[in-house]
Amino acid sequence: MNTSDSHVKTENIWQETLSPIQWAEKACEALMSKFEPELLPPDRFHYHQGVFLSGMEKCWQQTKKDKYNDYIKRWVDSQILADGSIKKHKPDELDDIQPGVLLFRLYEQTGDERYKKALYTLVPLLKSWKTNPSGGFWHKEHYPNQMWLDGLYMAGPIAVQFGQTFGESDYFDRMTFQALLMAKHTKDPKTGLLYHGWDETKEAAWADPVTGLAPEFWGRAIGWYPVALLEMFEYLPENHKDKAALVAILQDLLIALTNFQDEATGLWYQVVDKQDQPDNWLENSCTALFVHAIAKAVRFGYLDAKYMQYAWKGYQGVIDTLKLDENGNVIIGQICIGTGIGDYAHYIARPTSENDLHGAGAFILMCVEMSLAEKIGQ
Numbered sequence: 001m002n003t004s005d006s007h008v009k010t011e012n013i014w015q016e017t018l019s020p021i022q023w024a025e026k027a028c029e030a031l032m033s034k035f036e037p038e039l040l041p042p043d044r045f046h047y048h049q050g051v052f053l054s055g056m057e058k059c060w061q062q063t064k065k066d067k068y069n070d071y072i073k074r075w076v077d078s079q080i081l082a083d084g085s086i087k088k089h090k091p092d093e094l095d096d097i098q099p100g101v102l103l104f105r106l107y108e109q110t111g112d113e114r115y116k117k118a119l120y121t122l123v124p125l126l127k128s129w130k131t132n133p134s135g136g137f138w139h140k141e142h143y144p145n146q147m148w149l150d151g152l153y154m155a156g157p158i159a160v161q162f163g164q165t166f167g168e169s170d171y172f173d174r175m176t177f178q179a180l181l182m183a184k185h186t187k188d189p190k191t192g193l194l195y196h197g198w199d200e201t202k203e204a205a206w207a208d209p210v211t212g213l214a215p216e217f218w219g220r221a222i223g224w225y226p227v228a229l230l231e232m233f234e235y236l237p238e239n240h241k242d243k244a245a246l247v248a249i250l251q252d253l254l255i256a257l258t259n260f261q262d263e264a265t266g267l268w269y270q271v272v273d274k275q276d277q278p279d280n281w282l283e284n285s286c287t288a289l290f291v292h293a294i295a296k297a298v299r300f301g302y303l304d305a306k307y308m309q310y311a312w313k314g315y316q317g318v319i320d321t322l323k324l325d326e327n328g329n330v331i332i333g334q335i336c337i338g339t340g341i342g343d344y345a346h347y348i349a350r351p352t353s354e355n356d357l358h359g360a361g362a363f364i365l366m367c368v369e370m371s372l373a374e375k376i377g378q
Contacts, residue, residue: 020374023319023330024059024367027360028068030329037075040357045079045089047154048338048357050099055364057102062368076102076115084117092130092141094154097122101158101231104165123162126155126174132200136181139197146204148197148341149186152179153224157231164235176242179229183249186213191273192256193217194225197341206341214341217272220362222257223289226250227365230296247302254294254303258310261290266317270336271347279348284321284334285359287314288366295369298378308378315370318363335359 018026031052035041040049053072060068079087080103089096100122107115130138132145137155139148156175163171186194196214199207206214229250236243260272267282268290274280291314297303298311323331333354339347353359 019371020315020367021059021062021371023322024055024364024371025063025065026330027332027355027364027367028056028059030331030355031357031360032067032071033327033329034355037071038078040075043088045086045096045099047095047098049075050101051153051361052357052364053099053102053361055361055368057105058368059364062371072102073106076106080114080118082114084114084121086118086121090140091125094137094139094151097125097158098154101161104161119158119162119166123159123171126159126171134181134200135177136185136198136200137178143204145201146197146199146341147182147185149182149194149221149225152182153228153231156228157235160232161235169237172236172240173242175232176236176240176246179225179232179246179249180242182225187249187253188217191217191259192252193260193272194222194253196221204341206343215343216274216347218339218341218347219268219270219272219283219286220289220336220339220358222253222272223286223293223362226253226293226297227289230293230300233300250293250297251302254290254297254307257290257294258307261310261314262317265320266313266315267321267334268314270350271344274344277344277348281348282317282334283336283352284318284332285336285362287318288359288362291315291318292362292366292369295366295373295378299369299372299376305378308373311370311373315366318366331355332359332363 053075056068057072081087100119103115103119132147136147137151138144139146139151156179159171159175163169185198188195196216196218199212202209202212229246261268262275262282265282267287269275269280270283271280291311294303294307295311298305298308321334325331331354333352335353335356336350337353337356339350
């Protein structure tokens with residue numbers, strides 16, 4: 001057997017023998033070996049770091065290994081100054097709100113007031129956030145009136161958890177309104193999928209001149225939406241006036257997604273509904289988010305257990321793409337880099353990356369959730 005055959009064999013053994021939580025740990029450790037937390041690129045309080053470390057936090061909750069907790073804390077402490085201000089973030093971009101979700105547990109563990117002050121630096125920004133005419137949050141200051149699906153993940157979970165933690169229940173209504181408005185305007189009645197964005201003023205270059213909608217169903221953007229809802233449901237009161245409507249939206253979306261899973265691989269495509277286009281390609285980060293959301297919805301009782309077949313198939317599809325480097329660190333490929341809204345050609349031409357932060361974060365979220373599914377026999 002030559003060296004390359006041996007390398008492939010080693011990878012196959014890993015793929016066959018590691019449990020979901022072990023894969024989550026391998027992903028955490030691959031990135032920990034690459035980045036000291038203070039040096040995670042770019043040096044900014046940003047969702048790239050936040051989603052990876054959110055995955056790591058869930059891995060820590062399952063394993064209770066101090067190295068994960070310590071790593072998260074070192075990064076947060078490198079960003080939060082003594083007065084609770086944040087060293088480098090953009091207060092007019094939803095993407096720079098999301099990492100604040102890491103602060104709740106640290107505040108609970110340590111009682112350090114810096115973490116609470118930082119939360120009060122971040123979350124109240126949403127009370128004066130710029131909105132479109134219908135009250136929907138602008139995604140960023142320089143994208144006026146544009147609502148992106150991604151934005152719910154950036155602001156929804158942190159705001160609802162903030163409301164529950166600090167007794168500020170007005171954030172519940174504020175964020176369920178955003179989720180409902182987004183679904184109302186981006187849902188396609190034919191496919192059940194959600195368009196990447198909506199510009200009520202129809203001024204964005206990508207906006208349909210009649211509907212204001214983005215032209216395509218981009219995988220990872222769709223993935224953030226149900227992941228956000230499920231995070232919000234962990235802190236939203238069960239009897240909240242909008243809960244039932246949001247659960248129905250979640251169910252409809254996740255069931256719709258099962259119609260677009262690739263039969264051969266278990267993965268989903270970069271542009272979800274265009275499987276037949278020869279230049280479309282299978283993408284791991286959206287698959288990981290869909291798997292996580294389906295499995296978590298089953299665990300919470302929002303979907304029938306029969307839907308776990310799609311989750312397990314998608315999970316295995318991602319695992320089958322993994323490689324190991326010369327040091328035995330996992331390489332997660334087929335991850336679309338950060339992407340704005342555009343047409344089909346725009347999404348298809350996006351480069352892919354390996355072990356990028358939001359891709360690794362999505363992978364860890366998937367693996368931790370599938371570990372929970374395994375434990376309860378789903």
